[in-house]
Amino acid sequence: MDVLTDNFSLYAEGFLGTVRLTVYSSLLALVLGFLMASFRVAPVGSLRAIGTVWVTVLRNTPLTLLFFAVLLGLPRFGLVLPFTVFAVIALGCYTSAFICEALRSGINTVPTGQGEAARSLGMSFGQTLTSVVLPQAFRTVIPPVGSTLIALAKNSAIAGAFSVTELLGTYKTLSELGYNIIWTFVWIAVGYLIITLTISALFNVLEKRYGVAR
Amino acid sequence: MAVVDPLIELRDVNKFYGQLHVLQDINLTIGRGEVVVVIGPSGSGKSTLCRTVNRLESIESGTITIDGQPLPEEGKGLAALRADVGMVFQSFNLFAHKTVLANVSLAQIKVRRRKKDEADRRSRELLERVGLASQADKYPAQLSGGQQQRVAIARALAMDPKVMLFDEPTSALDPEMINEVLEVMQQLARDGMTMVVVTHEMGFARSAANRVVFMADGRCIEDRAPEDFFNHPESDRAKDFLSKILKH
Numbered sequence A: 001m002d003v004l005t006d007n008f009s010l011y012a013e014g015f016l017g018t019v020r021l022t023v024y025s026s027l028l029a030l031v032l033g034f035l036m037a038s039f040r041v042a043p044v045g046s047l048r049a050i051g052t053v054w055v056t057v058l059r060n061t062p063l064t065l066l067f068f069a070v071l072l073g074l075p076r077f078g079l080v081l082p083f084t085v086f087a088v089i090a091l092g093c094y095t096s097a098f099i100c101e102a103l104r105s106g107i108n109t110v111p112t113g114q115g116e117a118a119r120s121l122g123m124s125f126g127q128t129l130t131s132v133v134l135p136q137a138f139r140t141v142i143p144p145v146g147s148t149l150i151a152l153a154k155n156s157a158i159a160g161a162f163s164v165t166e167l168l169g170t171y172k173t174l175s176e177l178g179y180n181i182i183w184t185f186v187w188i189a190v191g192y193l194i195i196t197l198t199i200s201a202l203f204n205v206l207e208k209r210y211g212v213a214r
Numbered sequence B: 001m002a003v004v005d006p007l008i009e010l011r012d013v014n015k016f017y018g019q020l021h022v023l024q025d026i027n028l029t030i031g032r033g034e035v036v037v038v039i040g041p042s043g044s045g046k047s048t049l050c051r052t053v054n055r056l057e058s059i060e061s062g063t064i065t066i067d068g069q070p071l072p073e074e075g076k077g078l079a080a081l082r083a084d085v086g087m088v089f090q091s092f093n094l095f096a097h098k099t100v101l102a103n104v105s106l107a108q109i110k111v112r113r114r115k116k117d118e119a120d121r122r123s124r125e126l127l128e129r130v131g132l133a134s135q136a137d138k139y140p141a142q143l144s145g146g147q148q149q150r151v152a153i154a155r156a157l158a159m160d161p162k163v164m165l166f167d168e169p170t171s172a173l174d175p176e177m178i179n180e181v182l183e184v185m186q187q188l189a190r191d192g193m194t195m196v197v198v199t200h201e202m203g204f205a206r207s208a209a210n211r212v213v214f215m216a217d218g219r220c221i222e223d224r225a226p227e228d229f230f231n232h233p234e235s236d237r238a239k240d241f242l243s244k245i246l247k248h
């Protein structure tokens, strides 16, 4: 029990590290996921190909391998950044593939006539997507996007293995200090729960607000 | 048929869906201010014909020109062309997440770059014209089919199109709602709008159309004045088709 009170600042640091990783990676994943979903439904064949390759490669690569690729690979090309930034890139890109597919399945639930009507009025592909199709897809994509971001929060633990400060990594220091391993992990689990339950709560609110069918 | 001032010209247009040859050497000219009714059995390619004119479907060979301009490829030019070609669908396709007023205003703001209040003013005028001024703040799902289709017509007119395409605009409607939509179309025809109308409503064809085009198996088989066509069809396909639809 003392493990939390004695080491509160260590826990807090790890907790904030995980929150930071989750927030930044989520933003990157949402932006990239949105972009790739647009590519995948674009009228231009080369864009569709880029979207498909992006999703196929990232969704089928183990996340740990992707971390290795980013952390060891990018510096080879002269790109040297803090490990936290590399971790955000790896997590964000990986998760964007899942966001992309969630958005795309939402887009597919909108009847094709909606997009056709918009295009027949002279609206561009981008206008059709942003003002007609996505707003109607939005309510169906809230739950899967929420699940994907919860998975992201938990996947951020992998960054600890690459000496990025985050919640799971705190166990190493604590077990070296001789604290009970069970309680150490219980408090770590509570930390993750706080983050994931916050994400669920946020998405529940979104769903209540926008998820009503008209 | 000789057309004085052509607005739409299709020359040797061919279109395939995989193996299926849906449009076969279509040659069709539609003059400015003309109302052309397209009629024919289900699956004969009428919808496809309409959809190729604003390039919702691409074609394999031939040319389509609108007001002297060949149809552009995908991109800005194509969007600009579509803004000039109004289209009304069998299933209305009103934007489900927007009010009636917003449905009519959206493309005016996004495509014609009108200010919101200017667009809304124009939308209300058009809703008035189709008899739906009082429904402006409702959502499409709250309207009857006939009302939805009239909103769809107003939405297309809001772009000030050069021509309006109607693909079986009354086929999805209950019988008592067909007339309210046809009346709006009649008025449009009287006002001089160029119209291509796929419909089996012979009353409309007789009273509003300048020409009737009969399609079967992806070909234009007859292209004549409505009275000629209905009273003296030349082809066996047309005779057979008319005998079927005249029975009920």
Ligand SMILES: Nc1ncnc2c1ncn2[C@@H]1O[C@H](COP(=O)(O)OP(=O)(O)O)[C@@H](O)[C@H]1O
Residues within 6 Å of the ligand: B017, B020, B022, B040, B041, B042, B043, B044, B045, B046, B047, B048, B049
């Ligand atoms: N998207 C499509 N893919 C494949 N075949 C299609 C498609 N749309 C229509 N068809 C086929 O093309 C033919 C013509 O269809 P259509 O133009 O809708 O005819 P109509 O409107 O005269 O009933 C039909 O045989 C139909 O099954």
Ligand SMILES: [Mg+2]
Residues within 6 Å of the ligand: B046, B047, B048, B168
């Ligand atoms: Mg049809």
